[in-house]
Amino acid sequence: MHAATEAVAADVAAVFAVEASRAYLVGYGGPAQVGMVIAQVWAALDAVDVAVPIAVRATGRRYFCIDPDCDTCPAGGTAYDPDTSLIAVQSVVAGLAVLPDRAALAASLHPVEGQRRTDMDAACDRASQRMRAMLGAPANTAERAVNSAGRTAAERAVATAETVPAWVVEAGLDALADALATAEAGQVLSDDEVGWLAVVLRIGVVQAAAWSVNTGDTWQRQLWTDVVRRATPALTAVPACLLASTAYLAGNGALANIAVQQALQVDPGTTFARPMDFALSRGLPPQAWQQVLHSVIQG
Numbered sequence: 001m002h003a004a005t006e007a008v009a010a011d012v013a014a015v016f017a018v019e020a021s022r023a024y025l026v027g028y029g030g031p032a033q034v035g036m037v038i039a040q041v042w043a044a045l046d047a048v049d050v051a052v053p054i055a056v057r058a059t060g061r062r063y064f065c066i067d068p069d070c071d072t073c074p075a076g077g078t079a080y081d082p083d084t085s086l087i088a089v090q091s092v093v094a095g096l097a098v099l100p101d102r103a104a105l106a107a108s109l110h111p112v113e114g115q116r117r118t119d120m121d122a123a124c125d126r127a128s129q130r131m132r133a134m135l136g137a138p139a140n141t142a143e144r145a146v147n148s149a150g151r152t153a154a155e156r157a158v159a160t161a162e163t164v165p166a167w168v169v170e171a172g173l174d175a176l177a178d179a180l181a182t183a184e185a186g187q188v189l190s191d192d193e194v195g196w197l198a199v200v201l202r203i204g205v206v207q208a209a210a211w212s213v214n215t216g217d218t219w220q221r222q223l224w225t226d227v228v229r230r231a232t233p234a235l236t237a238v239p240a241c242l243l244a245s246t247a248y249l250a251g252n253g254a255l256a257n258i259a260v261q262q263a264l265q266v267d268p269g270t271t272f273a274r275p276m277d278f279a280l281s282r283g284l285p286p287q288a289w290q291q292v293l294h295s296v297i298q299g
Helices: 002-019 031-047 086-093 102-107 114-135 139-150 153-163 166-184 191-200 204-212 218-230 237-249 253-266 273-281 286-298
Strands: 025-028 055-059 062-065
Touching: 002 031, 025 031, 031 055, 102 253, 114 166, 114 191, 166 191, 166 204, 166 218, 191 218, 191 237, 204 237, 204 286, 218 237, 218 253, 237 253, 237 273, 237 286, 253 273, 273 286
Parallel strands: 025 055
Antiparallel strands: 055 062
């Protein structure tokens, strides 16, 4: 455990050494949980000349100063109210729900249930049948044609050119454009629109178009969250990855981690999923991920 924490501390320090000259450390939990980790991260940051003006430990509704030279926080800690803090207020204004823990955040991406699940599965089935009809092939052949657009960039380009007619690609691009416009206007997609979008996102050119306009805007997070929850789970790999990127670019690393893991679970070959998982695990800032996206998209 000690060696593993030291390795993580070194990784964190390496990132900060490039991006920042100071770091504020906050650990959540009891002294035994937090003390050693904070000490190791602090030492690693000090080794790369990154200053640590403040280091605190928070538990319950009190925080405690870890710095032995701190003279502003009493020994019994300082009370604070997370429900009425400036961060909580700003989150509400930005359209972000303030959730109590990671489990609640993960639950926000759980598939819809009951009649909504039945209706959405039917809509996704209609969308799949529509795609098969447009491709003019038997069900299993058409399914392979669309699925073949989901591995490497080179394989996707070949598969799209050889198996998906141009007019089908255009229909997919139109569906994506309509969905983005609807979401940006603050409206919610219908069941059939969600189902069709989830299906056409399996076409490489449509995926590339979605990635080319991926941002950290709130309306994009709302769109991809909605699609992830409503589409048949087997169709959610690409929307989940787009959601992860949107969250990442907005600075919401927790949501990005949960969404990218969902994408990898559904389809480990999802475009950008593994690079994003690596970037998140190394603590790269959103700006670095944006540069990765830009460089790949621009070719």
